[in-house]
Amino acid sequence: MPLQNGLPHSDLVTFKVACKDCSLYQLCLPVGMGEKDLELLERIVNRRRPLERGEYLFRIGDPFRCFYTVRSGTVKSSVLMADGREQVTGFHLPGEIVGLDALASGRHDCAARALEVTSVCEVPYDHFEKLWETVPNLPRQMMRIMSNELAQERVQLVQLGQKTGAERLAAFLLSLSARLHRRGLSESEFHLSMSRTDIGTYLGLAEETVSRLFTMLQELGVLTVSRRHVCIQDFERLRLFAHPISGHSEFF
Amino acid sequence: MPLQNGLPHSDLVTFKVACKDCSLYQLCLPVGMGEKDLELLERIVNRRRPLERGEYLFRIGDPFRCFYTVRSGTVKSSVLMADGREQVTGFHLPGEIVGLDALASGRHDCAARALEVTSVCEVPYDHFEKLWETVPNLPRQMMRIMSNELAQERVQLVQLGQKTGAERLAAFLLSLSARLHRRGLSESEFHLSMSRTDIGTYLGLAEETVSRLFTMLQELGVLTVSRRHVCIQDFERLRLFAHPISGHSEFF
């Protein structure tokens, strides 16, 4: 596959789509912002040509200049270990934000790559920071988003630390289903934009194990799956796989 | 052990120790702040009586009102799954911040508990937010800290997702060693404030496995360990355990 470089910083085409006209703005950065503030934000956002499948948004080691919000498509972020093992750290759907973890170090320490044709909004961080002065709600909003990401990553920590393969895959599918649903898509029937290998490295499993688990869930009648097309038949039982029965559910 | 409640919100004793006189202020929230801004921050910080071992800083479900910085001791944060399995999500050493992940949801969705006698600085979030207006550097600093936490959690994701038991324990010990060193303590010889069980649930391993791995590392001469006293003998080999040799280390 062609390993293209990250986007050059002076791109040619930009797409003008106002934040307030974007179907995602209830899921994206501008949540809860007034129309006036929105216009200010909008002015600094760049919208480029869509990324091709496999194209990098940024790579490990790239200096941090911008963060991105996904408009359509899917972005995968991952780190590569010294011995070649890959850990996928997240899949980013439309409305979600990519690249904020690089703020502290000033460099991206994970790579972000399009899993399919994907368009993003690019937010230059220096401009964004300047905007705080006039839009005091912005840093507040931003911290909420980062806090949310922290909480999300913690959920993933629990998945990886304590759960079995079946629990992880079930929870992954339910999370995907819920997120797609919030974007107006079907919660029961959807297309996986990522490979079995990607799912595996995200969930800390071998690709073969993921494949076997899909087969198992299908044989049990919980879902049907054909390559990347998934149809959840029995949400109740899928939830049972994801969150096994509690003998005692008090938090004491 | 006595399960005490979280700290009441109107505590009696407060300890006045200025941030600028605190030995931790190079590691803590005030990093890079001017003396004037520091005083403003200081005014809103509460310093309470130290927590006893086992005492909760906050519990799952508690409303988010404050976040905390550790002054001395160690804090463990963890979540409890429905079936009783625990996942430790972090150990917090002096200078580190606890509780920020609750910002988005408004509730703590993990518990924080003292592993030994521990004192903390309590920062009421509403006051803290007000302070932004007069100290514009504060949200910037805060985001850096949150971004850093995101990056840290990602490291932990990689540990849990891709690494073997020995790699995880080695990486854990090296991380602990480095953090203690930055606080002026020995990097080669230190006391573990957490039990084998805690280490295990943090690393996604059974307590017995942790014990066996310690024994193995000791038999190999990498370290000596007696209960909670650890002495690292061979950093080079410990690093080799944590980061196995790369066949090809180019990031391509």
Place this chain on the structure above:
DNA sequence: CGAATCCTTGAACACCTTCAACAGGGGTGG
């Protein structure tokens, strides 16, 4: 059509868990 990629399935094996028993501090009370 052929090549490459992705997915599936099987079998052997490794790593870690679970269950069980025991050792050794540290604290408490006699």
Place this chain on the structure above:
DNA sequence: CCACCCCTGTTGAAGGTGTTCAAGGATTCG
């Protein structure tokens, strides 16, 4: 001060879950 107990940590053996290696099938794209 010692006996006792509880808690933590260690060690052993058996078993399970997931990995690795290997091969074959399916889909896509040039």
